[in-house]
Amino acid sequence: MTAPSPAKTWYRLDNAAKIYPAIMRTRHTTVFRLAALMREPVNPDQLQQALDMTMPRFPQFAVRLRKGIFWYYLEACHKPALIEEDVNNPLRPWSRADAKSHLFRVRYGDRRITVEFFHALTDGYGASVFLRTLVAAYLALQGVACPAGDGILDVRDTPTEAEREDAYKRFSNFKVIHRPRETRAFRLQGTLLPGQMLSIICGVCPADPVSQAARRFKVSVTELLVGVYLYQIYQIQQQGGYHTERPVRVSVPINVRRFYPSQTVRNFALYANPGIEPAYGSYSFEEVLGLVHHFMRYTINEKYLNAMMCANVAPEKSLLLRISPLPIKNLAMRLVYTWTGESRFTSTVSNLGVVNLPPEMASHVERLEFMLGPSRYNPVNCAVISTNGQVVIQFSATMEETDPQRAFFRHLVRLGIPVRVESNRDWDEFGGK
Amino acid sequence: MSYCVHCGVELDKSEKRCPLCQTEVINPREPFDEKAVRPYPRRLDPITRQINRRFIGSLITIVLAFPALLCGAIDFSQAGRLTWSAYVIGALILVWSWTVPYYLLRRRSLSGIFIPGVLALLSYLFLIAWLQQDLSWYLPLALPLVLMPAALIFLIIALVWRRLIRGFAIPAAVLIAAGLLIVAIELVLKHAAGGLARPTWSLYALIPCLALATVCLAIARRQAVLDEIKRRLHL
Numbered sequence: 001m002t003a004p005s006p007a008k009t010w011y012r013l014d015n016a017a018k019i020y021p022a023i024m025r026t027r028h029t030t031v032f033r034l035a036a037l038m039r040e041p042v043n044p045d046q047l048q049q050a051l052d053m054t055m056p057r058f059p060q061f062a063v064r065l066r067k068g069i070f071w072y073y074l075e076a077c078h079k080p081a082l083i084e085e086d087v088n089n090p091l092r093p094w095s096r097a098d099a100k101s102h103l104f105r106v107r108y109g110d111r112r113i114t115v116e117f118f119h120a121l122t123d124g125y126g127a128s129v130f131l132r133t134l135v136a137a138y139l140a141l142q143g144v145a146c147p148a149g150d151g152i153l154d155v156r157d158t159p160t161e162a163e164r165e166d167a168y169k170r171f172s173n174f175k176v177i178h179r180p181r182e183t184r185a186f187r188l189q190g191t192l193l194p195g196q197m198l199s200i201i202c203g204v205c206p207a208d209p210v211s212q213a214a215r216r217f218k219v220s221v222t223e224l225l226v227g228v229y230l231y232q233i234y235q236i237q238q239q240g241g242y243h244t245e246r247p248v249r250v251s252v253p254i255n256v257r258r259f260y261p262s263q264t265v266r267n268f269a270l271y272a273n274p275g276i277e278p279a280y281g282s283y284s285f286e287e288v289l290g291l292v293h294h295f296m297r298y299t300i301n302e303k304y305l306n307a308m309m310c311a312n313v314a315p316e317k318s319l320l321l322r323i324s325p326l327p328i329k330n331l332a333m334r335l336v337y338t339w340t341g342e343s344r345f346t347s348t349v350s351n352l353g354v355v356n357l358p359p360e361m362a363s364h365v366e367r368l369e370f371m372l373g374p375s376r377y378n379p380v381n382c383a384v385i386s387t388n389g390q391v392v393i394q395f396s397a398t399m400e401e402t403d404p405q406r407a408f409f410r411h412l413v414r415l416g417i418p419v420r421v422e423s424n425r426d427w428d429e430f431g432g433k
Numbered sequence: 434m435s436y437c438v439h440c441g442v443e444l445d446k447s448e449k450r451c452p453l454c455q456t457e458v459i460n461p462r463e464p465f466d467e468k469a470v471r472p473y474p475r476r477l478d479p480i481t482r483q484i485n486r487r488f489i490g491s492l493i494t495i496v497l498a499f500p501a502l503l504c505g506a507i508d509f510s511q512a513g514r515l516t517w518s519a520y521v522i523g524a525l526i527l528v529w530s531w532t533v534p535y536y537l538l539r540r541r542s543l544s545g546i547f548i549p550g551v552l553a554l555l556s557y558l559f560l561i562a563w564l565q566q567d568l569s570w571y572l573p574l575a576l577p578l579v580l581m582p583a584a585l586i587f588l589i590i591a592l593v594w595r596r597l598i599r600g601f602a603i604p605a606a607v608l609i610a611a612g613l614l615i616v617a618i619e620l621v622l623k624h625a626a627g628g629l630a631r632p633t634w635s636l637y638a639l640i641p642c643l644a645l646a647t648v649c650l651a652i653a654r655r656q657a658v659l660d661e662i663k664r665r666l667h668l
């Protein structure tokens with residue numbers, strides 16, 4: 001076990017985090033959220049107590065974002081983190097008024113405990129560790145002891161340096177091999193919702209039929225879900241009158257901790273963008289699934305990830321970039337992101353995988369939920385998480401039309417997977433559209 | 434439990450319609466329950482803009498003040514008074530009056546930004562006339578040629594701002610205003626030249642403007658055409 005380290009007053013942003021403050025906009029919040037749907041209504045007072053107990057265990061999250069001359073950095077924030085009520089349109093970006101407080105929010109709804117994280121702070125795995133530790137502390141206050149381990153930290157332990165390391169820096173020591181260039185991808189279009197609205201459609205499926213369907217096609221669950229989504233977007237492209245042959249690609253974040261031994265709860269993920277080229281001909285579902293399967297197997301291995309990580313870290317090491325003032329860097333990062341980032345894929349499918357809960361916690365938590373924030377160019381994003389034998393697929397969208405979500409869930413139903421759907425949309429308020 | 438007859442998915446009790454296809458839920462055994470707990474609260478989180486406008490306003494002021502002071506200092510050191518630099522300083526003040534109030538005013542209003550801007554423009558033109566010691570063109574030409582377009586622009590922006598006109602009615606209004614403005618400009622020019630104030634060449638501009646405005650108004654009334662244009666051209 002790594003030795004505890006003295007409290008730090010500031011942190012450098014890790015490699016993945018550096019881009020997020022520069023590209024954050026009202027319609028691209030770079031915020032994501034994880035929620036635990038409890039079986040009983042949430043007690044706000046006890047949740048606040050649990051948060052107060054949990055925060056000392058995560059000093060790397062008790063920070064606020066500050067501007068330096070050359071880079072943004074994270075500065076220790078000594079204000080207490082306060083819980084907030086849940087809202088219909090979550091994932092609000094961090095405004096100037098919020099800048100003096102923490103880069104995460106803990107919200108409570110009727111039965112829901114939610115954490116919203118600015119992506120510069122951590123990735124989905126780090127957030128799931130925080131949420132599970134918070135829920136364990138909350139249940140402890142209700143007299144239910146949940147053992148630490150397997151993604152739950154003991155709030156009485158001292159934080160370690162290994163948990164707050166910049167893992168990209170440690171592991172990107174390989175020769176840089178540039179990733180193949182990707183062309184602009186097909187972009188879904190629709191009627192944008194009013195500025196502050198977010199359309200959330202959540203589908204809950206039992207895990208067994210999903211795994212059986214994946215086994216039937218000899219692919220993993222992520223590959224199945226990505227394949228279905230990709231195929232349905234391709235169908236929308238072909239039938240929707242878009243008059244374009246641009247490739248349809250889906251960005252899939254990869255948690256690389258299983259390839260690199262790191263205990264960090266900061267960002268440590270890379271991305272694979274499987275896709276199809278409609279210009280090459282028409283595709284059947286099986287063909288799309290096969291392409292996704294082989295692309296993922298080709299991409300998600302240690303050697304390719306080494307190259308990808310080094311290619312991402314290399315610009316950060318450039319002297320010219322390092323000595324450029326922050327406003328110039330911001331401008332450059334926005335331009336690079338516009339040209340090579342979001343425009344290279346049509347949507348995102350982020351699968352956090354199976355998140356294990358100890359039996360003591362599982363009996364009090366119905367399920368976990370995972371949601372991505374809205375993007376500036378791609379109006380629909382999808383996040384998946386599996387707990388307690390349920391696969392929760394949550395679409396967050398900034399467009400009114402629900403064609404991709406409908407096509408995706410209908411395809412799952414056709415594959416024999418029962419889906420239960422719920423949403424945040426009030427159809428009377430939307431004028432019945 | 435209810436299922437969507439169209440999508441085949443099971444629906445939460447709180448769903449009045451299928452969230453995927455908006456098909457209404459009709460289940461005689463389990464009708465929609467208004468009181469069912471919704472999975473997400475109704476409370477909305479307001480989103481605040483993140484731009485520090487006062488800082489931008491201060492920055493523009495500094496950027497404009499620097500050349501104004503520099504020109505004034507050079508001119509004064511050479512001529513002992515402000516000569517050519519008065520044009521530069523006046524122009525920079527004019528730019529300032531059009532840009533900075535937008536960033537500095539806490540409660541922005543159209544009249545609070547537009548009217549001082551127009552007054553600054555009239556003042557700058559008066560300054561030019563005064564420096565040239567020739568005020569003869571100011572009243573018959575400068576004043577109406579500034580006030581007429583300003584009034585029309587103000588009127589259109591106010592109508593759009595208050596959402597009294599929207600969609601394709603906006604280009605229609607702009608075209609009508611442009612046509613009328615051209616006629617008015619011709620009348621002013623002829624009046625200033627001492628000629629007969631009757632429109633001639635401006636009618637050739639007015640008629641196409643009115644024709645195009647009529648097309649825009651016709652499109653504005655066709656929802657299907659509007660939807661198609663919106664779908665294909667939205668930014």
